[in-house]
Amino acid sequence: MTRRTYLIKRVLQAIFSLWIIATLLFFLFRMGLPDPTAALITEGLNPEQRAAVRAQFGLEEPLWRQYTLFLTNAVQGEFGTSFSYRAPVADIVWDRLANTMILMLVAIVIAYGIGVPLGAWLSWRRGSRTDTAGIFVGLMFRSAPMFWTGMIAILIFGVGLSILPTSGMRTLPYDATGFWPKVLTLDFLWHAVLPVMIVALYYLGSPLLIMRNTMLEVYGEDFIEMARAKGLPERDILYRHAARNALLPVVTQLAVTIGLAAGGQVVVEVVFSWPGLGREILNAVRTSDFPLAQASFLVMAAFVISLNLLVDILYTTLDPRVSFR
Amino acid sequence: MQKQALRLGVAMAATLSVAGPALAQERVPAVEIYTTTESYDPIRYESAFMIADAWRELGLDVTITPLEFRTLLDRFYSEQDFDAVILGWSGRVDRLDPQFFLGTLDSRQGSPGANNPGGYDNPAYDALFDAQSREFDIEARRDIVHEMQDLYMPDVPVVVLFHRDEVVAYNNTTFENMNPMAGEGLYSEWVPMEARPLGDRATLRIGGPQEPDNLNPLASTSVWGWKWMRLYYDRLVRLSPEVEPVPWMATEVEAVDDVTIDVTLREGLTWHDGEALTAEDVAFTFDYYMASDYSYFNSYLDPIDTVEVTGDLSVRFTLREPSAPFATITLSQIPILPRHIWEGIENPETLTPDQIPTVGSGPFVHDRYDRGEFMALTTNRDHFHQDEIAVDGVEFLIYADAEGVFTALQTGQIDMTAWRMEPGQIPLAEGNGDLNVVSVPDFGYFHFTFNTRRAPFDDVAVRRALTMAMDRERMVNVLLDGRGEVGTTVVAPVNAFWHNPFVERFEFDLEAARAELEAAGYSWDSDGRLQR
Numbered sequence: 114m115t116r117r118t119y120l121i122k123r124v125l126q127a128i129f130s131l132w133i134i135a136t137l138l139f140f141l142f143r144m145g146l147p148d149p150t151a152a153l154i155t156e157g158l159n160p161e162q163r164a165a166v167r168a169q170f171g172l173e174e175p176l177w178r179q180y181t182l183f184l185t186n187a188v189q190g191e192f193g194t195s196f197s198y199r200a201p202v203a204d205i206v207w208d209r210l211a212n213t214m215i216l217m218l219v220a221i222v223i224a225y226g227i228g229v230p231l232g233a234w235l236s237w238r239r240g241s242r243t244d245t246a247g248i249f250v251g252l253m254f255r256s257a258p259m260f261w262t263g264m265i266a267i268l269i270f271g272v273g274l275s276i277l278p279t280s281g282m283r284t285l286p287y288d289a290t291g292f293w294p295k296v297l298t299l300d301f302l303w304h305a306v307l308p309v310m311i312v313a314l315y316y317l318g319s320p321l322l323i324m325r326n327t328m329l330e331v332y333g334e335d336f337i338e339m340a341r342a343k344g345l346p347e348r349d350i351l352y353r354h355a356a357r358n359a360l361l362p363v364v365t366q367l368a369v370t371i372g373l374a375a376g377g378q379v380v381v382e383v384v385f386s387w388p389g390l391g392r393e394i395l396n397a398v399r400t401s402d403f404p405l406a407q408a409s410f411l412v413m414a415a416f417v418i419s420l421n422l423l424v425d426i427l428y429t430t431l432d433p434r435v436s437f438r
Numbered sequence: 439m440q441k442q443a444l445r446l447g448v449a450m451a452a453t454l455s456v457a458g459p460a461l462a463q464e465r466v467p468a469v470e471i472y473t474t475t476e477s478y479d480p481i482r483y484e485s486a487f488m489i490a491d492a493w494r495e496l497g498l499d500v501t502i503t504p505l506e507f508r509t510l511l512d513r514f515y516s517e518q519d520f521d522a523v524i525l526g527w528s529g530r531v532d533r534l535d536p537q538f539f540l541g542t543l544d545s546r547q548g549s550p551g552a553n554n555p556g557g558y559d560n561p562a563y564d565a566l567f568d569a570q571s572r573e574f575d576i577e578a579r580r581d582i583v584h585e586m587q588d589l590y591m592p593d594v595p596v597v598v599l600f601h602r603d604e605v606v607a608y609n610n611t612t613f614e615n616m617n618p619m620a621g622e623g624l625y626s627e628w629v630p631m632e633a634r635p636l637g638d639r640a641t642l643r644i645g646g647p648q649e650p651d652n653l654n655p656l657a658s659t660s661v662w663g664w665k666w667m668r669l670y671y672d673r674l675v676r677l678s679p680e681v682e683p684v685p686w687m688a689t690e691v692e693a694v695d696d697v698t699i700d701v702t703l704r705e706g707l708t709w710h711d712g713e714a715l716t717a718e719d720v721a722f723t724f725d726y727y728m729a730s731d732y733s734y735f736n737s738y739l740d741p742i743d744t745v746e747v748t749g750d751l752s753v754r755f756t757l758r759e760p761s762a763p764f765a766t767i768t769l770s771q772i773p774i775l776p777r778h779i780w781e782g783i784e785n786p787e788t789l790t791p792d793q794i795p796t797v798g799s800g801p802f803v804h805d806r807y808d809r810g811e812f813m814a815l816t817t818n819r820d821h822f823h824q825d826e827i828a829v830d831g832v833e834f835l836i837y838a839d840a841e842g843v844f845t846a847l848q849t850g851q852i853d854m855t856a857w858r859m860e861p862g863q864i865p866l867a868e869g870n871g872d873l874n875v876v877s878v879p880d881f882g883y884f885h886f887t888f889n890t891r892r893a894p895f896d897d898v899a900v901r902r903a904l905t906m907a908m909d910r911e912r913m914v915n916v917l918l919d920g921r922g923e924v925g926t927t928v929v930a931p932v933n934a935f936w937h938n939p940f941v942e943r944f945e946f947d948l949e950a951a952r953a954e955l956e957a958a959g960y961s962w963d964s965d966g967r968l969q970r
Contacts, residue, residue, distance in 0.1 A: 147508035151516070153659055160516070160551030162733035166659075169731065169787060197651040197660075198809070200791045205809070264841075272848055279849060280842050285812055285833055383838040388810030392838055400651075401508065 116429065123425055127418045132184075134414045138407045139183055143176070149196050149401035170196050183407070192408035197400050202408045205393065210375060210412060211292050212282065213382070213389035217374035220309045224316035225367055232324025233356045237347075239329060247321065255318030263311045263384035270307060278304045280386035308385040312378055316370065320363050327359035334358075365424055372420035375413045463961060463969040466894045468499035472513060473524040475504045481917045482524045482884060485599060488917075489886065492907040496951060497968035498894075514887075518555050522888050522895065524599070529621030529882030529930075530661060532738075532771050534681045536583045536936045537763045539928040540567055543590055556887040558595030572760040574693065579762055584938035587927040591941040594901045597886040598925025600914050601932070604878045605921055607847060607867045608854035612637050616854065618878045619679040620932050625856040627668050628679055630832045631801055631823065633853075640830040645843045646856030649836045653807055654794045655773055656732045656786035665856075669815055669832065670710070671773030671798035674701060674720070675765070681933075683766050687715075687774060687799070696760040697743075701769070703751040708820055709776045710797045710804075717747045722777035724755075731787060738768040774799065802832055810836055847873065861919055877921060881930035894970075899958030905944040906951040 149170065150163040158166070167173050171182075171193075186193060192202035228251075235247045254262065271279035278284070282304045283295065295301060331337065332355060340350045379391035386392075390409055397406035473486035483504055490500040505513060514523045533539060541547055544567050547554035566586045573579035606623040608616045615634045619626040625644060633642050650663035655671060658664060674688040685691070690702040707715035724745040727735055741761035748754045757764060779795045780786065796804035801823050802815035813834040817827050835852055837843045844863045846852045848870065859867060867873045886908070888895035895901055910924040923930075929937045960970045 147506070147512050148516070151508040151511045158659075158733055158736075160549070162736060163551060165731055165733060194788075198791070199652045199654055199657050199787065199789070204790075209810075267845055271845060275849055278851075279845050280837055280851070281811055281835070283811070285814060285835075384841070386836070386838040386842040392810065 119429070120426065123422055127422050130418055131411070131415060135184065135187060135407075135411055136180075138410050139180055142401075142403050142406055143179075146398065146401040146403070146406075149403065151401070187408075187411065192411075193404040195397075195405040196402045198402075198405070202404045205405060206390065206408050206412055208292075209388065209390040209393045209409075212387065213391060214374065215296055216305065216308055216381075216387060216389065217312065217378070218371070219305065220312035221316055221367070221370055221374065223309065223313040225320045225363070227313075228317045228320030229324050229356075229360075229363055232321040233328055233351060233359070235321070236325040236328035236332070237351050239325075244325075248325070251318035251321040254314040257315075258380070259311055259315055259378060260380045260384050262314065263308070263381060266307050266311055267384070277307050279307065280304075282387060308381055308387055311385075312381055315378075319366050319370070323362050323366055324356075324359060327362050328355055331355045331359050364427070368420045368424040369417075372417035373413075375416035463963075465963070466498060466900075466960070466968040466970060468501065469493075469521040469894065470501045470503055471522045471524065472503050472505050472510055472520050474507055474510060478507050481602070482526070484917050485884070485886075485913050486524055488913060489908050492909060492946075492948065493904060495948060496903070496907055496955070497962050497966050498904075499967070514555050515553075516551050518550050518557070518889070518891075520555075520889055521892060522886060523555075524884065524886050526884040527882050528661070529880045531619070531621055531626075531677055531681065532767045534621065534677070534881060534933055534936075535763045535767050536929050536933070537571060537767070538737075540570070540583065540586055542928060543595060556595050556889055557891045558590070558593070559890070560590065560593065563589055571762055572696075573762055574696065574760060576762075580936060583929065583936050587929060587938040588941050591927060592902070593898055594905045594944065595888060595890050596928070597888075597905050597908060597910075597944075598928060598930075599884045599886055599908070599910055600918065600925050601880045601883050601923045601930050602858075602918055603921040603923075604858050604880050605864055605875060606855045606858060606878070607873045607875045609847065609850060609852075609872055610874045611872050612639065612850070612853045613642060616874070616876070617679060618876045620681070620878055621881050623856075623858065623878055624854045624876060625665060626679065627665075627676065629854070630669060630829060631827050634828045640828070641833055642829045642831070642854070643833045643835060643852045644854055644856050645835045645837055645846045645852035647837050647840050647843055648857060649810070649813075649834075650807075652791065652794070653796070653804075654786065654789055654791075655775060656727075656730055657789070659734050666813060666834065667773060667798075668800070669802045670796065670800040670804045670818075671775070672800040673770055673773060674703075675769040677766065677770045683770060688769070691765050691769065693765070694754075697757040699755040699757070699764065700748070701753045701755065703753075704822060705751065707799055707822070709778075709799050710818065711776075711779075713776065713778055715774070715776070715799050717749060717751055717753045719777045720753045720774055721745045721747045722781065723772065723775045726775065726780060727772065735772060738771050741768065801827060805831070812836065864919075864921075879923060879930070879932040881933045883925050883928070883930060885925075885928075897958065899954055899960070902944070903951040903954040903958075906947050906954065908944070909946040911946060 150166045153163055153166060164173070171179060190203065192206070194200065195202050195205060198205060231247065235244045238244050267279045270277040283298070283300050287300070337350060337355055340354050375390065379395055381387065382389040382392040394406065394409045397409060471486050471490060474482045476483040486502045490502050493500045510523070510525065513519055514525060527539065542553045543558045543563060544554055545559040545564050548557045548559065563586060566582050566589065570579050570582040570586065573582060604623040606618070608624060613633045613635055615632050616624055616629055617632060618624050619628065630642055648662045650658060650666055651660045652658050653663060653667060655667060658667065672687050674686060675683045675691065676686040678684045687704055687707060688701045689704050692700045694700055703717060703720065709715055724739070724742060728739050728742065741757045741759065741764055743756045743758045746754050776797050779797055783789070798804070801818050801821045803818050805814040805816050807813045814831065816831040817829060818824060834856070835846060837846060840860045843855055844859060847855055864875060867875050888901050890896055914920060914922045914924055926943060927938060927941055931937050931939065955968070960968055963969050
């Protein structure tokens, strides 16, 4: 198989998966979630009035028609209008996705920026107390639920010391309307400190442990022996030779993490009242906002699928052992 | 269907096994109580278990099925497929007029989707309901309203379990003169107009875990949308904290006869964009709402036949039939919209957030709304009431949950909570010297509704006995921590003018419950199971 046919095949597979997911989402929400107008009953709307609202939402159309409409629109990047917000779903999703991604990406960069070298270093000092302590800390934050670590952080830095804001991404008054003007302010940075710290600590464990363990495997390889025999300094062997070869699993993990990040860490977004996609998804499902829920989940799925695709493609260049078979 | 068949099967099996030679009696069918999930509302969830325990003591076979909230609503209202349900009505200020709550027992509201899913059907009650709704004399209307409560109570189609106090808090170092209102807590339309700043910051900051669905006055169907919009859209009449109609944009509301009401506007009213506000705007608003697909206000607008401009500042409403709640409810709930802006808008419900006009004439001016983050208003210095307003603006900070709101209150990011606090937060707030905790009785209620169309709840005696087997005192003490009141009629005690205190009460008394059942011909088999 040539590289080109391999690529085409993978892309087609990705599109096929997306279609399956879109279909599942469409039917799952309509069957699994209650009528979006159910909540209007408590507001005193009678059945005819609710039917009128359902018609406004396009829910009185036959299901297959709703489905084909949803698919043809989705292909054009058009996701309809949110039932409760009465705003184009695409706008809401992109806006929320950006908020989520800025939080997650910064946290991931920090986690991997620290985790990878730290993992390498721990492997070098394997068996020592530092190693044990490092593994312990990494595992602890990986297993501690983020709502808990988040609340402890709020209690200490927000309520106790009152040096850091505990919620949202900015304070009133502000002028910024666009994404970058909003994000490139000290106020935003200030608000991001706690949530970024919590997410980064949570993510830290993976690169740390993966790096450490892969390094240990690499140490046993012949080329390390060779390097030692050549009399290279231990530091060079560690970072130049061993670390480079141990990076591959970390890259895979990184891509998967970024892919899953699109959905945000709902828990963190709730604890810190961060206006991200995760919180929005929760609301959309709660209110049976089908268009918004569909689009949000589809975007998440698209992220995971395309990042997996990207990794597969990258591997063909990064790792000569991967062949097109 | 399946469930019913199953139930029938169980009943038959029971009959077969129990039926001894002397016993012609049948086991009372098993009943299922629908309630909320524990995570949605632990109080209603726990109530169901307390009730079921006592009912089992009476020999009834009871199961409890917690349902996701909207599924529960659907099952109760739309499908009417239930034995008994625990749900609630929120105490919106317009529901202080007895019309709405009394209507939940009107047999004509018994169709699927309407407000009487229990199917209570009492022609005498329905007749009184019509009579009170047409009665303009407030004392005479009160007598009818009292009679209705007295009439339905012995039938107990619905049990008002309890009224939960709304417990909110504010920061006493930043603002004073914060007066709560029944059913509204601190987030009433009056608090922003009455609050007095104590520090440098004169902007009142409110924090809440809920936000509007949208701020489109022709699409919003949530109370959170209207609680905010009412601050920048004005009304002809506002309801005072004591829930009396206060002339607002209108200086006079005069009933010419039963079906003709003349409203005179205040002079010199202006829109936030500087245009003059006239009778044309008022007539336009009502016509516009009546012609729209927006059904949220339909119950308020239903009585209106025509609205005509009779002068620069006067409007005449002609009603289809006399309507007592018109002056209090309709005139105090419909926001007046600027004609010069809305006139050209054909399908207002399709406006996107940035297209929605925000020009009103209220005491505050819309400033910004960033979904999931903030809403902000500035004080309208051209408003006729502005001399009384001490704040220079109002901000609403949106949090993801009650925990975030409380942290914000503790750290001084907000001055007051828009929504009730979690039970665990109340003692913390009480222990904090900077915070004042305010407890307001609610006229909304949690109710236990019997399906009066289904056995065994089609039998009044069963409903009465089972009501006596509900320890509501204990529910209030244990589940609400004493912060609430045991329910009586659908018109709450706090709504003192309309509430009838002299109705039959059903105290918790299992012996009396047994006696009630026995008197109606029920008995117990050798295993103590209820039969008839």
